[in-house]
Amino acid sequence: MKRTSRDIRTANRYEVLRQIIAASPTSRQELAAATGLSLATVATLVGELLDLRMITEVGFEDSAGGRPRGLVAVNASGGALIGVDIAETYVHVELFDLGLNVLARADEDVRPGESRPEQVVGHVVAAVGSVVAQAGIEGARVLGVGVSVPGQVDRATGISEYAPNWDWHDVPLLDLLTEYIAYPLYLDNPLRACAVAELWFGAARGRGNAVVVNLGTGVGAGLVLGGGLHRGVSNSAGEWGHTTIVLDGRPCRCGNHGCVETYVGAPGIMLNLRERAPDSALLHPQDQTATIDALARGMVEHDPVAVEVVRDTARYLGAGIADLVNVFNPEVVVLSSWVAATLGEPLVAEVREAVARHALPRPMAATEIVLSPIPSDPACLGAATFALEGALQSVGQRSAKRAPAARGRTARPA
Secondary structure, three states: OOOOHHHHHHHHHHHHHHHHHHOOOEEHHHHHHHHOOOHHHHHHHHHHHHHOOOEEEEEEEOOOOOOOEEEEEEOHHHOEEEEEEEOOOEEEEEEEEOOOOEEEEEEEEOOOOOOOHHHHHHHHHHHHHHHHHHHOOOHHHEEEEEEEOOOEEEOOOOEEEEEOOOOEEEEOHHHHHHOOOOOOEEEEOHHHHHHHHHHHHOOOOOOOOEEEEEEOOOEEEEEEEOOEEEOOOOOOOOOHHHOEOOOOOOEOOOOOEOEOHHHHOHHHHHHHHHHHOOOOOOOOOOOHHHHHHHHHHHHHOOOHHHHHHHHHHHHHHHHHHHHHHHHHOOOEEEEEHHHHHHHHHHHHHHHHHHHHHHOOHHHHHOOEEEEOOOOOOHHHHHHHHHHHHHHHHOOOOOOOOOOOOEEOOOOOOO
16 A cells, blocks of 8 residues: 555654664764654654654754754653553553653453453453553553554454454454543554564664564564564464464364464463373463463473473474574564563573574574563563554644544543
C-alpha cells in the first residue's frame, strides 16, 4: 500500500524522537546524520517535538570552526506511556516516562482456565490501574497504552484474529478494553514488540538485519530487515513457532503436528523432561514457571537430567534457528522472553553449538547468537513504543476522529 505524506511525516517524526531518546542530548546535525534526513527536515521535526513538549532545549556544544550547536534532549516528564504484555500465563504491565524509563510495574497471574477474553481483560484493567496509581500521575499525561497479545493480530481493527493457545478467534480485544480504559489503545503481537525493543535498546540496536526469537509458552520470531520491523502483508510475519521441525511429530494447538513450538516452548520443554525422566523432581506438571526455574537451577548444579533436557531442547531450537540463519542471513539472533531469560547463558551456549551443526558456514560466520540484554520486560517496552508511535501519528489531528490503529476514549485530566 502506498504511503501518504502524513505516513511519511509520522515515520520521520518517530525516527527523530527515537534517535533523541537513544542519544540525549544530541544536536540537529547529529540527528540528520543518524536518520539520513535533511537538516531542514530535522529542524522542522525538532520544532514540532519541542512544541509538543516531548523534547527540550538543553544548551549548546562547540563545533569545529563554526557556531555552537544547539542540543536537544527528551523531556522525560512530558508524558507517560504504558506497555502491556499479555502472555498465556500472566499479564505484565509497565508505565514509562518519555525516556522509556520504567516508573511502575504490575503483574497479574493468568491461571489455567482463566483465558476467556473477559477474564484476560479484567487482568489488564487491574494492572493498568495499578501502575497509574503507583506512578501518581495525572491521567491526561498518559499518551497511550500499547497492548501485546500472542497470536495473529489485526492492528487496524484491534482484533485478536487467532490465539491458538487460548483458542481465540476474532476477539475484538481493543473494543473490550475500551470499555474500561480511557486512554488511546494500540494492539500488536509480542514478536513485533520484542523486535522493536531490541532495535531501540537491545542487541539489535545499530543492526540492519536481526532475528529476535521469543521463547515463552508460545514461540515465534520478530524480524528486523533492512533496519526496520518486518510485518508481512497481513502483519503475520514471524510465526516461525508454527513451522514444522518434525514430520508427524507432536500435536500442536494450531492443528498441525511437529511445530517448533511443541519442542521448545515451555510446555514442550516440560514434555522433553517428562519423556526423559517422568518421575523427576524437576517437573511441576501444572506449573510452567516452576519447571523452567527448576531446570535452570539444575543446570547450575550440573544435575544430569537438567543438563540433558536443556541439551535436547537446544538441539531442536538450534535446528530451527539454523533455518532462520540460512533464510534471513541476520547479523544477530537474539533469544528473548521469559524462558530464554530463565535458562540464560547455559541455553545460549548449547544453542550456538546446535546452530553451527545445521546452518550453512557462510551465513553462520556472519551471525551472532546472544541473550537479550534488556533488563525489563521487552514486550512491555516494545508495546510502549507502539503507543508512542500512535501518539505521534495523532499529532495535528484536531478532530475527534481516531487514527485507524487506536481505540479508547480520550483521557480526562485527573
